[in-house]
Amino acid sequence: MIFAKENGRTIPKEDKVFALSGRAKEAIAAKGKDAVINATIGALLDDEGELVTMTSVVDTIMSLTPTDYAEYAPIAGTPAFKEAVQKALFGNFKPSGHVRVCATPGGTGSITSVIANYSEVGDFVLTHDWCWANYKNICSQNGRNLATFSFFDDEGNFNAADLEAKVNELAAKQDQIVLMLNTPAHNPTGYSMTLEDWDAVIGILNKASCRFALFIDVAYIDYAGEDDEVREFMPKLEELGDNVLPIFGYSASKTLAAYGMRCGAIVCMTKDEETAEEFKKVVEYSARATWSNCNRAAQVVMGKLYAEPELQKKADDERRGYRNMLLDRGKTFEKVLNDNGAKCVPFDAGFFVTIACDDPAALGAELEKQDIYCVSLAKGIRVSIASISKEKCVKCAEAIAKLLK
Numbered sequence: 406m407i408f409a410k411e412n413g414r415t416i417p418k419e420d421k422v423f424a425l426s427g428r429a430k431e432a433i434a435a436k437g438k439d440a441v442i443n444a445t446i447g448a449l450l451d452d453e454g455e456l457v458t459m460t461s462v463v464d465t466i467m468s469l470t471p472t473d474y475a476e477y478a479p480i481a482g483t484p485a486f487k488e489a490v491q492k493a494l495f496g497n498f499k500p501s502g503h504v505r506v507c508a509t510p511g512g513t514g515s516i517t518s519v520i521a522n523y524s525e526v527g528d529f530v531l532t533h534d535w536c537w538a539n540y541k542n543i544c545s546q547n548g549r550n551l552a553t554f555s556f557f558d559d560e561g562n563f564n565a566a567d568l569e570a571k572v573n574e575l576a577a578k579q580d581q582i583v584l585m586l587n588t589p590a591h592n593p594t595g596y597s598m599t600l601e602d603w604d605a606v607i608g609i610l611n612k613a614s615c616r617f618a619l620f621i622d623v624a625y626i627d628y629a630g631e632d633d634e635v636r637e638f639m640p641k642l643e644e645l646g647d648n649v650l651p652i653f654g655y656s657a658s659k660t661l662a663a664y665g666m667r668c669g670a671i672v673c674m675t676k677d678e679e680t681a682e683e684f685k686k687v688v689e690y691s692a693r694a695t696w697s698n699c700n701r702a703a704q705v706v707m708g709k710l711y712a713e714p715e716l717q718k719k720a721d722d723e724r725r726g727y728r729n730m731l732l733d734r735g736k737t738f739e740k741v742l743n744d745n746g747a748k749c750v751p752f753d754a755g756f757f758v759t760i761a762c763d764d765p766a767a768l769g770a771e772l773e774k775q776d777i778y779c780v781s782l783a784k785g786i787r788v789s790i791a792s793i794s795k796e797k798c799v800k801c802a803e804a805i806a807k808l809l810k
């Protein structure tokens with residue numbers, strides 16, 4: 406008997422990625438970890454295949470008192486957490502307008518919140534065609550549709566022309582658009598939008614006939630490159646017109662390498678105080694009505710890490726080491742792919758590299774026969790370089806290039 410209501414959602418029997426990762430784990434149990442390449446996991450693993458944790462974070466967790474984790478957190482987060490998020494998100498950039506922060510369960514919660522609060526039921530939310538699959542699920546869960554523009558043109562450059570075309574198409578139907586851009590170190594391609602790309606986006610939005618909630622999903626910002634460089638686009642957002650509200654989705658899961666702590670935030674920056682107060686009102690209301698408040702222990706950890714300069718430096722130094730390991734894996738993967746006559750979708754940094762192909766499911770199945778587990782997407786195959794060693798990056802890139810031939 407069927408009791409559950411689909412409510413317009415298409416709910417698969419099992420999550421494709423978790424099922425694939427389950428098969429990879431079975432193969433590891435049967436053949437040993439050296440024989441298997443499990444490039445499905447969206448978390449950072451060291452070269453031995455162990456989850457990376459940061460000593461500075463773990464030590465701070467261990468220093469918590471019972472009240473730190475047992476007490477409810479305020480809906481928007483503790484004051485120290487809200488300060489910490491601004492430091493972590495903006496780095497040395499100081500927004501000139503009004504900033505408001507609300508805690509969310511991971512970056513995922515910030516996506517739910519922006520969609521629930523800045524689009525209407527039945528609306529189209531716009532993002533790039535290469536995107537985190539969960540964007541679509543979150544839209545569908547909230548009764549919204551996902552529209553996409555081509556992220557790249559034929560030369561592999563940011564496709565501003567298609568963004569403009571899709572914006573104009575939607576502007577004819579909606580007076581407001583949630584536009585979601587995942588950068589820097591985009592999932593699944595690893596692309597980081599350039600300052601020129603940002604100029605183009607700002608030009609398009611400023612002259613459009615509708616309003617925008619411009620949602621910038623910076624989940625991977627701390628793995629994208631040097632702290633100041635990867636934040637260079639932020640001051641540009643102050644050139645946006647009154648018709649655009651910039652909103653950030655921040656993920657402490659990645660920054661602290663503490664995915665299970667479910668900590669993140671939604672953050673707005675605006676010249677208009679009324680808009681900022683309205684943001685605070687709506688995101689706090691919908692937080693209360695969905696997850697209520699968030700994990701207090703994680704907020705206390707964030708608060709401590711960013712309040713004590715020495716501790717913050719320790720965490721930043723640790724993360725820099727892991728970031729360099731990840732960048733090295735990514736560049737190695739790309740080079741081996743290129744040396745073998747194949748190429749990836751434009752890649753700069755981050756947890757994933759993607760290779761476009763005509764039949765991703767068939768390529769994924771062939772790789773699986775060689776005990777290489779990668780996620781097949783609609784237009785390509787995604788390799789989590791975050792979860793495999795440099796040595797395995799080489800093997801994986803060689804295998805993919807060979808199969809593509």
Ligand code: PLP
Nearest residue numbers: 447511512513537592624656658
């Ligand atoms: N945004 C993107 C593009 C992601 O890939 C992820 C996680 O994989 C998130 C946001 C949210 O991560 P979390 O909710 O674990 O912070």
